[in-house]
Amino acid sequence: MNFVFISPQFPETYWLWCDRLRSCGASVYGIGDTPAEAISSELHRALDEYVHVDSLENYDQVFRAVAYLSWKHGHMDWIESMNEHWLPLDARLRDDFHVTTGASLATIDQWQSKAQMKPLYAAGNVPTARQVRVGSLDEARHAVWEWGGFPAFAKPEYGVGAGGAIRIDNDDQLRDLVGRCSWQGAAPYVLEEFVPASGIAAYDAIIDPWGKPVFENQEEFPPSMSDVARQGLDLSYYCCPGIDPRLRDLGHAAVHAFGVRARFVHLEFFRLAEDREGLGHAGDYVGLEVNCRPAGGYTPDMMNFAHSTDVYRIWAEMVCFGERRLHDAHDNWFAVYAGRRDNHTYAHSHREILARWGGSIMMERRVPRVLSDDMGNHMYVARVRTEEEREEFIAYVQERAPEGFSEANAGENNDHTEG
Numbered sequence: 001m002n003f004v005f006i007s008p009q010f011p012e013t014y015w016l017w018c019d020r021l022r023s024c025g026a027s028v029y030g031i032g033d034t035p036a037e038a039i040s041s042e043l044h045r046a047l048d049e050y051v052h053v054d055s056l057e058n059y060d061q062v063f064r065a066v067a068y069l070s071w072k073h074g075h076m077d078w079i080e081s082m083n084e085h086w087l088p089l090d091a092r093l094r095d096d097f098h099v100t101t102g103a104s105l106a107t108i109d110q111w112q113s114k115a116q117m118k119p120l121y122a123a124g125n126v127p128t129a130r131q132v133r134v135g136s137l138d139e140a141r142h143a144v145w146e147w148g149g150f151p152a153f154a155k156p157e158y159g160v161g162a163g164g165a166i167r168i169d170n171d172d173q174l175r176d177l178v179g180r181c182s183w184q185g186a187a188p189y190v191l192e193e194f195v196p197a198s199g200i201a202a203y204d205a206i207i208d209p210w211g212k213p214v215f216e217n218q219e220e221f222p223p224s225m226s227d228v229a230r231q232g233l234d235l236s237y238y239c240c241p242g243i244d245p246r247l248r249d250l251g252h253a254a255v256h257a258f259g260v261r262a263r264f265v266h267l268e269f270f271r272l273a274e275d276r277e278g279l280g281h282a283g284d285y286v287g288l289e290v291n292c293r294p295a296g297g298y299t300p301d302m303m304n305f306a307h308s309t310d311v312y313r314i315w316a317e318m319v320c321f322g323e324r325r326l327h328d329a330h331d332n333w334f335a336v337y338a339g340r341r342d343n344h345t346y347a348h349s350h351r352e353i354l355a356r357w358g359g360s361i362m363m364e365r366r367v368p369r370v371l372s373d374d375m376g377n378h379m380y381v382a383r384v385r386t387e388e389e390r391e392e393f394i395a396y397v398q399e400r401a402p403e404g405f406s407e408a409n410a411g412e413n414n415d416h417t418e419g
Helices: 012-023 041-046 059-073 084-096 105-112 117-123 137-146 171-181 225-231 245-258 299-307 311-321 350-357 369-375 387-398 407-413
Strands: 002-006 027-032 049-052 078-080 131-133 152-156 166-168 189-193 197-207 213-221 236-239 263-272 285-291 334-340 361-366 378-384
Touching (some): 002 012, 012 041, 012 311, 027 059, 084 105, 117 245, 197 245, 197 311, 213 245, 213 311, 245 263, 350 378
Parallel strands (some): 002 078
Antiparallel strands (some): 152 189, 197 263, 213 236, 334 378
């Protein structure tokens, strides 16, 4: 099997996808915009060949790279990036090189469009917030009136995470949104009824070629990732030891309705904070977004910690053999992420965190700048057994220093260069 991995060098742990593919017998070829001499030694060892392009945004360059690999090594069987930003690029390459193991560009467009998701959710009987594409001001006002008034929520029809999302609290803000969307070349937006949420839950799964999950995971996030990014809040989230059966059922329904095959998925759901007509009761799940790729950042590693497994291997086995061969360890934990920001002063230093939680910390490192708006500048991931330990870890890492904390101590407590 010949596998082309697009941008295997970012995030830094993505070399593991390539390594596991190769260990399952695949020939793995990387195409990226990082010069070959700058990629990690681990990635070099995981690839049969790496082709550098000046920019992955330049389709002609990437096309030529795939054409070269095909000329040299034969037909490519898979083309994939595992990265939301490059999913349309992956699909266009698959279409042009007649690679049928992944979704077409038309299918990816449907999966990524927040408007086109709605009929698919409905086909799976998954409740979702009502929505309209932003057009005229009168149409937008009518939708908000039908939903019971402000607030409403606007977000790019095509976007990643909370980027570009806006809470609309009054008519002036709505008028401003419609005006900006009317500019020539402006990105299309959708407007949704505001869902009172107590949190966001995610159903993660590796789906086999017949649409069946061979691995499943549940994550819990804060109720508003847009607030985390916009207000510079400290992010914490976690993978759970088990899965709520109600979330699993909705995840299965969405996978079936969206026609997902042979992919990693990350499906996000609101958890209702109160009863809402047409959506459900407090505590019920409401479909938020379907992402046909793994959860971002270091979350695949957190899944490994939570379930004592190797999702990189499970996915590679699904690709190469059409099935999972790695046995379930049946050893499940909370894997907890706690991020800190450089512009905050914390009560506990890096040394103190390692001294207090060192036996539980599975990963700690600087966060790449491109991810830091959401995830903070430095991250710690711990593995713990109980909800009490989970909350204690988050509180300890993110506890702010009291007012008047000395500059000397502030420098030490924000020092992330150790360890």
